[in-house]
Amino acid sequence: MSTSQMLKGILEGCLLSIISKGETYGYEMMEKLNEYGLTMVREGSIYPVLLRLKKEGFVSTVRKQVPSGGPKRKYYRLTEKGYEELEEFKRRWSVISSGVNQLIEEDDTNETV
Template identity: 80%
Template sequence: MSTSQILKGILEGCLLSIISEGETYGYEITEKLNNRGLTMISEGSIYPVLLRLKREGLVETTKKQVPSGGPKRKYYRLTEQGFEELEIFKEKWTVISNGVNQLMKGD
């Protein structure tokens, strides 16, 4: 099983977590993922997930002008429903990760 197959299932929760820290844009999200050790996630792979999160009402977007005068950036922020979904993800992740860790240790 490839790393990308494993990550596909958890990427949504990771994005919700990063966006919960404050309004952010796509490239910045990728940088935050990379800084936390998830270097295998490309900027291009997060946009379909962000689009789905928006369709599901978990994030809202705002376009803002960048200081350098370039094209406007799309900023993402969590909705109340997004914060609720993040809490559900955290609960599920704790159960799953604890179980997998026990299996890997042979407990």
């Protein structure tokens, strides 16, 4: 399984987490993902996820004029339902990551040849 395949499953939770820190727009989210080392995420791959988050009622959007006078940007913010989904993601991630870490860090002495 490639890194990008693994990442697709957690991208939604990562975006919810970024948006939970304050109203933000797509390119800004990409910069945050890059800051945290998630450089394999392509900008075009986050927009379908953001659209799904909006359809599911986890985020709301508002278009705002940018200070430089360019085109309006779509800003995302979490809804109450979005905060609840983020907490659920954190719970699921904790269980999954803990189990995976235990598996891959297990002492090799248990391995049979």
